[in-house]
Amino acid sequence: MEDAIYNKPHRRYNILTGEWILVSPHRTKRPWQGKTEDKVEVKTVTYDPSCYLCPGNERASGDKNPNYEHVYTFTNDFAALLPDVEAEEVNEGLFKAATEEGICKVVCFSPDHSLTLPLMKEEDITRVVQKWKEEYIELGGKDGINNVQIFENKGAIMGCSNPHPHGQIWAQRSIPEEIIKKTENQKVYWEQHNKSLLQAYIEQEKEVNERILVENEYFVALVPYWAVWPYEAMIVPKRHIQSIDQLQEEEEKAFASIIKKLTIKFDNLFETSFPYSAGIHQKPTDGKEHPEWHFHMSFYPPLLRSSTVKKFMVGYEMFANPQRDITAEQAANTLNALSEVHYLKR
Amino acid sequence: MEDAIYNKPHRRYNILTGEWILVSPHRTKRPWQGKTEDKVEVKTVTYDPSCYLCPGNERASGDKNPNYEHVYTFTNDFAALLPDVEAEEVNEGLFKAATEEGICKVVCFSPDHSLTLPLMKEEDITRVVQKWKEEYIELGGKDGINNVQIFENKGAIMGCSNPHPHGQIWAQRSIPEEIIKKTENQKVYWEQHNKSLLQAYIEQEKEVNERILVENEYFVALVPYWAVWPYEAMIVPKRHIQSIDQLQEEEEKAFASIIKKLTIKFDNLFETSFPYSAGIHQKPTDGKEHPEWHFHMSFYPPLLRSSTVKKFMVGYEMFANPQRDITAEQAANTLNALSEVHYLKR
Ligand SMILES: O=P(O)(O)O[C@H]1O[C@H](CO)[C@@H](O)[C@H](O)[C@H]1O
Ligand SMILES: O=P(O)(O)O[C@H]1O[C@H](CO)[C@@H](O)[C@H](O)[C@H]1O
Numbered sequence: 001m002e003d004a005i006y007n008k009p010h011r012r013y014n015i016l017t018g019e020w021i022l023v024s025p026h027r028t029k030r031p032w033q034g035k036t037e038d039k040v041e042v043k044t045v046t047y048d049p050s051c052y053l054c055p056g057n058e059r060a061s062g063d064k065n066p067n068y069e070h071v072y073t074f075t076n077d078f079a080a081l082l083p084d085v086e087a088e089e090v091n092e093g094l095f096k097a098a099t100e101e102g103i104c105k106v107v108c109f110s111p112d113h114s115l116t117l118p119l120m121k122e123e124d125i126t127r128v129v130q131k132w133k134e135e136y137i138e139l140g141g142k143d144g145i146n147n148v149q150i151f152e153n154k155g156a157i158m159g160c161s162n163p164h165p166h167g168q169i170w171a172q173r174s175i176p177e178e179i180i181k182k183t184e185n186q187k188v189y190w191e192q193h194n195k196s197l198l199q200a201y202i203e204q205e206k207e208v209n210e211r212i213l214v215e216n217e218y219f220v221a222l223v224p225y226w227a228v229w230p231y232e233a234m235i236v237p238k239r240h241i242q243s244i245d246q247l248q249e250e251e252e253k254a255f256a257s258i259i260k261k262l263t264i265k266f267d268n269l270f271e272t273s274f275p276y277s278a279g280i281h282q283k284p285t286d287g288k289e290h291p292e293w294h295f296h297m298s299f300y301p302p303l304l305r306s307s308t309v310k311k312f313m314v315g316y317e318m319f320a321n322p323q324r325d326i327t328a329e330q331a332a333n334t335l336n337a338l339s340e341v342h343y344l345k346r
Numbered sequence: 347m348e349d350a351i352y353n354k355p356h357r358r359y360n361i362l363t364g365e366w367i368l369v370s371p372h373r374t375k376r377p378w379q380g381k382t383e384d385k386v387e388v389k390t391v392t393y394d395p396s397c398y399l400c401p402g403n404e405r406a407s408g409d410k411n412p413n414y415e416h417v418y419t420f421t422n423d424f425a426a427l428l429p430d431v432e433a434e435e436v437n438e439g440l441f442k443a444a445t446e447e448g449i450c451k452v453v454c455f456s457p458d459h460s461l462t463l464p465l466m467k468e469e470d471i472t473r474v475v476q477k478w479k480e481e482y483i484e485l486g487g488k489d490g491i492n493n494v495q496i497f498e499n500k501g502a503i504m505g506c507s508n509p510h511p512h513g514q515i516w517a518q519r520s521i522p523e524e525i526i527k528k529t530e531n532q533k534v535y536w537e538q539h540n541k542s543l544l545q546a547y548i549e550q551e552k553e554v555n556e557r558i559l560v561e562n563e564y565f566v567a568l569v570p571y572w573a574v575w576p577y578e579a580m581i582v583p584k585r586h587i588q589s590i591d592q593l594q595e596e597e598e599k600a601f602a603s604i605i606k607k608l609t610i611k612f613d614n615l616f617e618t619s620f621p622y623s624a625g626i627h628q629k630p631t632d633g634k635e636h637p638e639w640h641f642h643m644s645f646y647p648p649l650l651r652s653s654t655v656k657k658f659m660v661g662y663e664m665f666a667n668p669q670r671d672i673t674a675e676q677a678a679n680t681l682n683a684l685s686e687v688h689y690l691k692r
Contacts, residue, residue, distance in 0.1 A: 005434045008428075009427055009428050009447065010434075010443050010445045011444055012442065015440050022446060027424055035503065035505070093550050097352075097356050097369075098356060098357055100357050151662060153658075153661040157381065158661070159658025161378060161381075168661065177366065178666055225441050277665070279664065279666075312505025314623045315497040315625065316497060319495055319522075319644070320525065320625075322523075323426060
C-alpha cells in the first residue's frame with residue numbers, strides 16, 4: 001500500500017522544516033531538451049600558481065597564504081558579513097530593516113589543489129572536522145554571534161568560484177530562517193516526547209531500512225524521506241548531541257569516514273566530481289541550552305539524470321512548492337548499488 | 347540615516363512571507379572567477395519544424411498542435427500532477443505523505459517561435475492575460491482544485507527546455523507553501539487594518555518613490571523592498587482585487603502594457619533576452635472568500651553582473667537565509683536609467 005502511494009504523485013512532510021514537498025515519480029520519463037552543463041574535468045594539478053587558496057599564494061587582500069600543510073582558515077576577503085557594525089534599524093510602516101553583523105571565514109580543506117573530500121584521506125577529513133569544531137567553538141563563543149553556519153559549495157554549477165577544496169563559515173548575530181524553522185519543529189517534538197526528533201526518526205529509518213546509505217558505529221547517512229534534491233542525503237549522529245563541539249575523538253573519525261563514503265558514492269553515481277552544497281545544521285550559539293537540537297549534515301546535489309543534466313528549482317518550485325521527480329527510495333536504491341571505492345581509484 | 351543602513355550589511359523583512367533576507371551591499375566589488383553562462387542567442391526563426399510548441403507540429407504524446415493564431419493551451423504531456431488520483435495517506439510515525447492530484451497545462455503565448463513577452467505586441471500580451479484569466483476560472487472552478495499557479499520559466503538558465511514563448515499552469519488540490527505563507531501574512535494585516543497589505547505597501551512606495559519602475563493608471567511595477575533576486579520585480583494592481591478573474595477590460599490591457607514595459611527594461615539591462623521565472627500569486631480557489639488577498643505578479647531573474655554571470659542561491663542561501671549583494675534601490679536605479687524601447691528595435 002505504501003509502495004502504491006509512492007508510485008503516484010504525492011506530497012511528503014519534512015519533519016524538520018514543517019513543510020511539504022511534491023513528488024512526481026511518473027515524471028522521470030520526460031525527455032530533456034533543455035540546458036546541459038559542462039562536464040567537470042578531473043583536476044590533476046596539485047598546485048596552481050594562480051589559485052588564491054593554494055599555499056604560499058597571494059590573495060585579493062594582498063595577504064599571503066602560509067605554506068599550510070593540512071587545514072587552513074582565514075577571514076573571507078569578500079565577506080558578506082562584517083564585524084562591528086553599529087546597530088541601526090528602519091521601522092517605517094511596512095519597511096523593516098536592521099543592520100547585521102558577523103564573520104565570514106574560508107576553510108581550505110587541504111593544501112593539495114587537486115583533491116576533493118571523497119579523494120582525501122580519512123585522517124585529513126578528520127582534521128577538517130576538528131577545524132569545524134574549533135571554529136564553531138571560537139566563533140560561537142564570541143559576543144553577538146548567535147549562529148554559526150558551516151557549509152561547502154562544491155563545483156562550478158553550485159556557484160563555487162574556485163576549485164581548490166574549501167568550504168565556508170558564516171557566523172552572525174541573527175538566527176537564519178532555516179535554523180528558526182528547524183528549532184521550532186525539534187522543540188515541539190522534544191517537549192512532547194523528551195526525545196530528539198532525529199533520534200526517533202533514525203530509529204524508524206533503521207527499522208524499515210529503505211533509505212539508509214551508509215552506517216557506522218556513530219553515524220548513519222540516508223536519503224531523508226522528504227528529500228527535495230534528486231540525490232539529497234543527510235548524515236545524522238546516532239547519539240543525541242546538539243552540536244559538533246560535543247564530538248568525541250572516535251566520533252570525529254567516524255564522521256570523517258561517513259563523509260568520505262557518502263561523497264565517494266556521489267562521485268561514482270555519474271563518474272564525475274559530484275557537485276553539491278553541503279551544510280551542518282546545529283544548535284544556535286545564542287547561549288540557550290537547546291536540548292531539542294540534534295546536529296546533522298545535509299547534502300543538496302543538483303544533478304538528476306547524468307553528469308550534465310541537473311534538476312532546476314525554478315518556476316513552480318520558486319512560487320509554490322519544492323518538487324522532485326524520482327522518489328527518495330529510488331535515489332537510495334541507485335546510490336546503494338554503487339561501489340564504495342572511488343571510480344578514479346579502481 | 348536610512349541610506350546609512352542600506353550601505354551596511356543588513357536584513358530586510360518580507361511582509362508577504364514573514365521572512366528576513368540578508369543584504370550585503372559592500373560585496374558587489376567581489377571579483378568573479380566562477381561559472382559563466384552561455385550568451386543567449388537572439389532567436390530569428392519564426393517557425394521551427396522540430397519545436398513541439400509551434401503550430402501544426404506533433405508533440406511527444408502524438409497529439410498535433412492546431413494552427414493556432416494567438417494563445418494556445420493544452421495539458422502538459424509530462425505533467426507533474428495528474429487528475430483523478432485516488433486519495434491515500436501514509437501516517438506512520440514520522441513518515442507522513444498523501445497523494446496529490448491536479449492538472450498541469452502549457453500556455454503558448456504566440457505562434458511565433460522567435461518572440462518573447464517584451465517583443466510581443468501589447469494586444470497579444472492582452473490575449474495572454476485573458477487566457478490566464480480563463481484558465482484560472484476554469485481550473486479553479488473544478489472540484490478539488492484549491493490553487494492555480496500560473497508561471498513562466500524564461501531562458502535555458504531557468505530550466506526552460508523549449509525557447510518557444512510559453513508559460514505553465516499547475517493547478518492542484520493542496521495549497522502550496524508559498525501561498526500559505528502569503529495568505530497568513532496578508533490575513534493578519536487585513537484583520538488588523540481592514541485594508542490590504544499590498545495596498546498599504548504600494549501607497550508607501552509611491553510616497554518615497556525610490557523603487558518604482560513603471561506605473562500606469564491601474565498598475566505599478568517596482569523592486570520590492572525585500573527583493574532577493576538581483577533585479578527582482580513585482581507588478582501590483584492599484585485596486586485591491588484578489589485574483590485575475592476580477593480584471594476589467596481596461597485593466598487587462600494595462601496589465602499587458604506594464605508586463606511589456608518591465609520585460610523590455612529587463613532585456614535592455616544586459617542587452618540580452620533576460621531570463622527569469624515569473625509567477626502570479628493570487629487567492630487560492632478553495633471556495634473561501636479571502637478578502638485579504640491582493641494579487642500580484644513577481645519576476646525572479648538570476649542575472650547579476652552581466653548577461654553571463656548570475657547570482658547563485660546556494661550554500662548559505664540554501665542552509666540559512668536568502669542573501670543578495672546589490673540593494674533593491676541600486677537595482678531600481680539601474681533599471682530606471684534604461685530606455686523603454688527594446689534594444690533590438692532601436
Ligand atoms: O516543465 P519544464 O519546463 O520541462 O521544466 C521546468 O519547469 C518545471 C516547473 O517549474 C520544473 O519542475 C523543472 O525542473 C524545470 O526544468
Ligand atoms: O563565496 P563564494 O564562493 O564566492 O560565493 C558562493 O557562495 C556564497 C555563499 O553560499 C553565495 O552567496 C554566492 O552566491 C556563491 O557564488
